[in-house]
Amino acid sequence: xxxxMQRSKNLLNRLPLxxxxxxxSSVNGNIPNYCLNSVKNYDYENFLALLLLENSLRRKAFSxxxxxxxxxxxxxxxxxxxxxxMRLKFWEDAVDKVFSAKDVPIPEHPVVQxxxxxxxxxxxxxMYFHRLIKSRKRLGNVSFLTVKELExxxxxxxxxxxxxxxxxxxxxxxxxxxxxxxxGKAQGITNIIRSLPHQRRNAIIPIPQEILLRHGVSQExxxxxRADDKGVENCVFDIATVAHQxxxxxxxxxxxxxxxxxxxxxxxxxxxxxxxxxxxAHFHPTTEHLxxxxxxxxxxxxxxxxxxxx
Numbered sequence: 518x519x520x521x522m523q524r525s526k527n528l529l530n531r532l533p534l535x536x537x538x539x540x541x542s543s544v545n546g547n548i549p550n551y552c553l554n555s556v557k558n559y560d561y562e563n564f565l566a567l568l569l570l571e572n573s574l575r576r577k578a579f580s581x582x583x584x585x586x587x588x589x590x591x592x593x594x595x596x597x598x599x600x601x602x603m604r605l606k607f608w609e610d611a612v613d614k615v616f617s618a619k620d621v622p623i624p625e626h627p628v629v630q631x632x633x634x635x636x637x638x639x640x641x642x643x644m645y646f647h648r649l650i651k652s653r654k655r656l657g658n659v660s661f662l663t664v665k666e667l668e669x670x671x672x673x674x675x676x677x678x679x680x681x682x683x684x685x686x687x688x689x690x691x692x693x694x695x696x697x698x699x700x701g702k703a704q705g706i707t708n709i710i711r712s713l714p715h716q717r718r719n720a721i722i723p724i725p726q727e728i729l730l731r732h733g734v735s736q737e738x739x740x741x742x743r744a745d746d747k748g749v750e751n752c753v754f755d756i757a758t759v760a761h762q763x764x765x766x767x768x769x770x771x772x773x774x775x776x777x778x779x780x781x782x783x784x785x786x787x788x789x790x791x792x793x794x795x796x797x798a799h800f801h802p803t804t805e806h807l808x809x810x811x812x813x814x815x816x817x818x819x820x821x822x823x824x825x826x827x
Contacts, residue, residue, distance in 0.1 A: 548627045548630050552579045552583035552627065555586050555628070556579055560582060560585075561810070562811075562814065563787075566784045566787065566818055567579055567582060569819065570780050570781070574685060576631075576635075577639060577682075578682050581681045584608075585678050587608065587628055588605065588649055588650055589674075591604045592653070605650055611623065612632075612643060612647060613643075614629075615629060615636055635685065639685050639687060640684060641681055641684050645677040648673050651673065652673035652677075655670075659712075659716070659723045660726075661724075661725040662725060662726045662727065663725050663727050664756070667706060667709065667725050667756070667759075668702050671702040671703075671704070671705020671709075674705050675700075675701035675705040676697055676700070677701070678701065679697035679701050680694065683778060686777070692770045693774045695767075697767075699763040699764070699767035700782055700784070700827075703767065703785070704788055706759055706760040707760045707791060709756070710756060713742075713803070714808065717739065717740045722740070724753070728756060732751045732752050732755075734749055734751075734752050739752070744799075749801070753795070754800045764785055764789060767827075771826065776825060779826075779827060780822055783821060783822060784827070787818070795807065
């Protein structure tokens, strides 16, 4: 285990973040680093996966992920819904200006500036950025009546990111799009499971009501998440199964996806590892070891890239 951890650290230290041809001038050279550090600090597992992308795509992908980080953090940064709405409105307006056909000034926010650079190099759909923003307008109200509602939310918050990265890579392939849809849903649903220990502090239970009713589990029981509560275990098992099914579907399309864009889907390996750890914890996401980072994940991601798998 110690050997694996050391190999993982050495791997990270050797990876180039940007090629010399991608460096900005000294005036705004800190902009790409801002995006990189934002993803590293708030979306670490996806940060590790982005490091393994091709040099030509890596910087563009960081700008997309950094945008997602900014809007995803709005809820945790504000205490009033009105302020959150104002911040999301800022990002809506910023996206419109970035993609405006007219030469209009854009906000001096590093992520906005970097998105502008990315939009000059490749054709991105403004629609997906607006979809990401719209999905966050729930702010603190992340609750669902049905599994379908949860899947739709995961599609908006996660699949949209993969669609944008495929566009940044210049990939136009229906199978890649389908894989992106399923992987995004798997990731979004898994994120909901992982958020349970934090959401219960805010008295929010994002497990769909139809699943709670199916197993006769109250929200209070989910808050407590006792190790011997089979009802809570069954509820989490049900939504983990949905996530695993979407991941399996995405993987089933691997041989139909252009080989050069397979690294975009590397987070699938991250999801697989978490879902397996969750299974070993008997589907109790509050288990202590699930709150810790996966120390060998960098090596796992590198191995999957080497084998053209995810």
